[in-house]
Amino acid sequence: MSRAGVLAIALFALGAIIAPFMLKPFGIFLISMWAVLTIAAIGLNLTLGYAGQVSMAQGAFVGIGAYTLALLTQAGVPYPIAFVASGVLCFAIGWLLGYPALRVQHHYLAFVTLAFTTIVFLLLRNEEWLTGGIYGVNAIKRPVFFGWNTGKAMDYYFFCLGVLSVISFAVWWMLRSPWGRAFVALRENPVRALSLGLDTRRYTLMAFAIGSMLGGFSGALFASLVQFIEPASFALNRSFDLLLMVIVGGSGYFMGPFVGALISVLLPEWMRITEGYYLIIYAALVMVMMPLAPYGIVGLIERGYKSLTTKRGQQKPASVVAERAAP
């Protein structure tokens, strides 16, 4: 990683730690939401940015994770077990869902996951005996670890930030391993990856299942953050929102989901003045951005930075020539 990249990440992390001390309770809620949604977006970025598959199911996985945590903790299961269960369940469902869809062509996963999101929404809404139907699940607990009660907004934010850090590090480590390199190969040139002996289908399926698992973890955190969940929170709009987050941030870039989630959480608040027109403006911005910068904001910054540094590099010989010519 370049020195500028490390510096940017350090500044970002510092900002995330200082921010809650300078914010009102609602601001802390917003940055907690940012941390939670970033985890789901990192998961989707694995599927979309690295394995090159469009998934419209990430919102549904967030929902499955949220309901799993809420229902298990209410049944008296200890928080850590319920939390792990949210992720594991989503991993299993992701595997089962991806298996048929990834047998066939690239755009099929998009449709199958679209269908899946609708089915999950219907199940959450209709199976009242389990999920409480449209009334949702109330009074979801926040965890206590060795006497550290995360009930307050600030404490819970740091818990979310902690989980986000662990997951980011794990994903970063995974992407540097031969495994992660295989993911990138899938996106860049699937046919060549196949010809080099990579089992492309298995790797794509793995990327999708791991991405789904992160969606589940994000959902578990989401449930305790809002403390009240209902089916409508996990309808198709949530999946679209997550998808746009990854794209706007920069799909296939490690920092993309962080930036995308930040914009998606903050933009509606900044655009309060535009009242109801927020979504129109957001949609229009995405449409304008796609042809100009399909690689997202992080991609734009990286390309800008690279072109700056290479220009400097090209100027060097010229200045050397000038120095020599001077005496």
Place this chain on the structure above:
Amino acid sequence: MASFIQLLVSGLATGAIYALIAVGFTLLWQTSQTINFAQGEFVMLPAFFILIAMNHGAPFWLACLVGIATSVVVLGILFKFIIVDPMLKHGVLPLVISSIALALFLKEAVKDFYSSQAQPFPVLVSAGDFHIFGAVISSQSLVVLGVAIVTVVGLHLMLNKTRLGRMMQATAQNPTLATILGVPVRKMVLYTFLVNAVLVAIASILISPIYLAKFTNGETLGMAAFLAAIIGGFNQVRGAILGGIILGILDNLSAAYLSSQYRAAFPLIILIVVILVRPQGLLGRVEERTV
């Protein structure tokens, strides 16, 4: 039995509308690899063009013509030149994202600038019922069915019996070879966008009296188009027609006989079964993977 026939006919009518939407959807895919996630919103919008024309005092028939013409300009020409063309060089995925954003944009625009309430929409013929074998069949379903059949047959004749239609098919099947043979490929691709715009406008006129014109209509209709296209076969016009009709009938029968709560889930289960068993769709050809 009587109620079964009733459901079958109304299912056939809805299915015919789905088929129109799905045919346009597959045409765009075949000629320009455009997966139009805004197809449902494309059906929702022309109804509002027509309502706006009527608010300005136009009679219904004139408003329909204005609606179809506006739809050709906005959803055909502008859509192709502003959204699709700049994206094509970036591949399939960015265009998918763009069309999702477009769907959101159209939906919100109608909500904010027209109304968030469902709007009544004039019917093509005044209400009346026919009695066949004890079943009551509304004249509306028959008219919907009739118009849809005429449109599909007309499209079929155009694609298969005219020089223009054959050139469009050649473009869809092998653009490179079509270019060599002197087919103006770019013009043909544009024509498929225009055909799609006309199809969605007709579908809009047929479905809006039943569903009422509302900004959220596109969600279910777009889904129906994808499902019909995949069930029938993504690369065949007749596949899309078959898929649409199966979907419409299934939708009505399952709501009545199985579970109305899970009405929306049955087509999705069929979708997953089709993908598992026959991924190219019921009538589709297997597409080769390209490098």
